[in-house]
Amino acid sequence: MTATPILEARNLYRSFGAVTAAKDINIRIQSGEVVGVIGSNGAGKTTFINMVTGFLPPTAGEILFNGRSILGQAPRKITRMGMARSFQVAQLFPELTVLDNMLVALSIAESGYPSFLRPLRNAARIERAETALAEFGVAAFRDHPVTSVPQGTRKLVDIAMALIGNPSMLLLDEPTSGVAVEEKFPLMDSVMQVVRRHGVTVLFVEHDMEIVSRYVSRILAFYAGEVIADGPPAQVLDDPKVQELVVGHGGHGRTRRAS
């Protein structure tokens, strides 16, 4: 553990009025890791992602990406540094087609200043977007407006858009939430396959233990804004504290949603 972590959080705090959503969080993630974050609703998982990506300023603490502080940077700056994210509810452009969603993402990823006069659609860009869609197995939907495609496809497009800028780190916020039970594993299989192929470091928030334990090499367990366990899946899931506070609640919300 001598190498500079790709992502490091030091003593992060965040409160919403009387609710503490993050309490003294200390995390170091090395390049190439696939880390799962578990915890019931309101444990502070999404708050953590929101802080790391610059959407939500922490009340106190420090966040380093590749050894550089990213505190106070706007999400777009952090994205440009190579940290992308997906969303709990897929964040797409509903009136555009799946392909146009990808093309918009791609045109922004290509340069910080999209062109006023050159067309969005050009052969090279379309080919790259199609390749990306094919990687996730959703190329068939390319000309469908986003509103008309299934939930699972939307989640995949959301992730494909995050990945198209070739980030070095990807934060997945509950990739299988809102997806039918029988689709969860196939969806994760295709996501993890693509992610491994691109060699991206992944932090992956999920409250379904079964899914988490299958794909990750390390688990962080959140409870009431604190990290209560950190280690390999077997060790964390057998931890009595995790058993009682996280697994025991089936990962389903008892506390108020603070994210």
Add this chain to the structure above:
Amino acid sequence: MMRVDRTEAWLLGAGLALALGALVLPSWLTFLLTIAFAKGLVVQGVVIQMRAGLVSFGQGLYYCIGGYTVGVGGQMVGVHDAFALLLLSMAAAAAVAMVLGLLLTRYREIFFAMLTLAFSMILYGILSKSQSLGSTDGFNVRAVTALGWAPGAGGKMFVYVLTCGCAAVAAVLLHRLSKSSVGHVCEAIRENEVRVEYLGVSPRWMLYATYVLAAATSALGGGLIGMATGHVDPEMAYWTTSGEFIFIALLGGISHVAAPFLAATLFSTVRTYAIQFVPHSWQMILGFVLLGIIIFLPKGLWSLFRRTKAEARA
């Protein structure tokens, strides 16, 4: 990449044909078309913003700045060249928009609408109290020249041809904008601003650029109207004028660059007759038409055309 596509060829062709029409069309019609196309340009400013999800209830601000710049340039500064005056109009509007845009791009939805309205009312207030500019009566705009040539009696005709030219060129550029990366990113901002931020570009600066561009476009229209009517007054900045532009924008819809021109032509034509025959019901007609569009044709009249085209193909 700078090849002219089919729509662009159509737009340029239509502009040329209409300009040549000056030779055969009666002068009342060319005047009506001048006003309509110039208004169409102002409305393009509203439409560019609508595509990005912003509804300006104060586009009259830039319409008025355009008109007054042409007026003041000719009357007080001694600039008479039409091209120079129009460039000045656009520059003045862009300069004001660059300042106001810093504040306005922090707002969305009705807050943006109300603030744009407030700014145009500020200009209205200032102009109404400026005696050197004729207060509420406004003042007359001097006849313009073109690169040293004075059209004299053909002044109206010249402004008509100039308007056709400006409208065609603006239409081609705006069409290109709507197909460009920025055009699509603006649509994306309308749909989901947070996601655009997370893709790595600032929605606020994109909207800022859009706002400034819209201001310059509307000022161009305002400048042409000033030349065509030979008169400007503070009413141009009054909020009901801006409301009229929104009406025309919704009438045409935002899906095609030609729609604002067609809608403005329809509007000006109907208005000419309505004010003659039913002077006290004109606004009421507008109101009912607007409700009808919102309820039955949310994408504007243009969607009717598109639908018949799609049906014909099927």
Add this chain to the structure above:
Amino acid sequence: MTTFIAILVDGSIYASWLFLVSAGLTVIYGVMRILNMAHGSFYAIGAYAGASLVGWWFSGAGGNPYVSYLLLLGAALVAGLVVGFFIEFSLLRRMYGRDEILMVIVTYALLLILEDAIKLVWGVDPYFAYQPYGLLGRVSFSGLTFANYDLGLIGVSLVVGFGLWLILNRTHKGKLLRAVIHDREVAVAMGVNVKAMFAVTFAVGTTLGALAGALTAPAISVSPGIGVEVIVLAFAVVVVGGMGSIGGAAAGAVLVGLTRAAAVHLAPELELFVIYGVMSLVLSVRPQGLFGQTLVRKI
């Protein structure tokens, strides 16, 4: 000193008037999230109804001149409630749940329709109903003279403001209404009849607008276009105070009213400018207005 008192009194009168004009607008926005562009037209309808009724009373029909105050109130109530309920029922009811900005455009269409409807009903010649204004006489202090009618407006707006506050905070229906404002879905789940609440709120809002118009009628010449002028002032007040907040409308009215009075006395050429100037200034510091609440987007 005289100027100071003049600014203070004129400002208070103007603030009271602004509050009356904008109270209905903010009530409707607070409950229904509709920024009603046609609010000025309700003001105009109230003014016309009041002026024509008072005109009829003094043109030989009536007896006691003091009854004219009741006529003003009655005209506002009837006109506001009838037109308000009719529009809610025939138009707005079909539009609930649409985008806020679309509702602005819908009410803008409504404004266009109502402006001409007013011309069709009352014609384009001005109406005068100055009698109730003169009847109360004038009062002088520190070398300045003020119309008692104007000073009475201060009282009326205090009564209206306090009344609204009482209804919202001290009655059962008012508490239900606040539940609707706070969270519509929860209110529906609690069994609150949101539809009925909306209808009543809209009618109350329009009646407040009509009341402001009727009470203003004796002081102005009632002619086409008065509603269009008023609506932008009401917007400025409501936006400054924070949209949907009655306390905010009061604060906005006082701020705008005093600033304008100061401008009228000290720098008359700035009169029209200051109102929107105050608005832009407040918003650049506090985008949600003085009493507004910020909404945070969740992702």
